[in-house]
Amino acid sequence: MATIQSSPAPALRLNNVALAVADLDSMIDWYRNVFGLQVETRGHFNPVNADFAMLTGNGFRLELVSRQGGEHRPADRSAPPLHLHALGWKAIVLESDDLAATTATLTALGVEIVWAEQALTPTLASTMVRDPEGNLVNIFGELAQTCCS
Structure with missing residues (x-):
């Protein structure tokens, strides 16, 4: 096994935490009402056919992702x-x-x-x-x- 001389970690930083949800709109409302997060952007990820909302506030970003169809666990x-x-x-x-x-x-x-x-x-x-x-x-x-x- 080769030894890594330098780590890519110094160039990395946390972008957000992603949370898969069943009901995107109600979860946006809950995180907005309970923690004061605001919607930064909403959109759709074509490769996984999922809608998303990026919420921000108080120094962190929370990505809510929801894919319709199939069974949610x-x-x-x-x-x-x-x-x-x-x-x-x-x-x-x-x-x-x-x-x-x-x-x-x-x-x-x-x-x-x-x-x-x-x-x-x-x-x-x-x-x-x-x-x-x-x-x-x-x-x-x-x-x-x-x-x-």
Whole structure:
């Protein structure tokens, strides 16, 4: 096997995360209403006969792709930690400066909460939610500090 002298990785950067969805319009609305993402562009990918929408906001891009016809296989809805037994990408992971406020907003919007402000490490917590088609969105933030007298 040949040794690679230099890596192409320095020339690469993340463009977007792509998510296959069954109902493009309703998923655009959900990501717009819940996370404030805006539609950058919409179009059609001829090679795979799929419609797409590129959503942007808060420093990231999310590509929603929908192909009509055929049978859609639903997202794995295993609850954590069993969700890690299904191989593949697990979640869109976001970060919040105020996880408690973000969690309260998501709750008020009626978003499906998998867990709320779950301590992951001594300083990190997350609120995990599902979009309407079952895909996980995990939001990290600092663990709320409690002070004792």
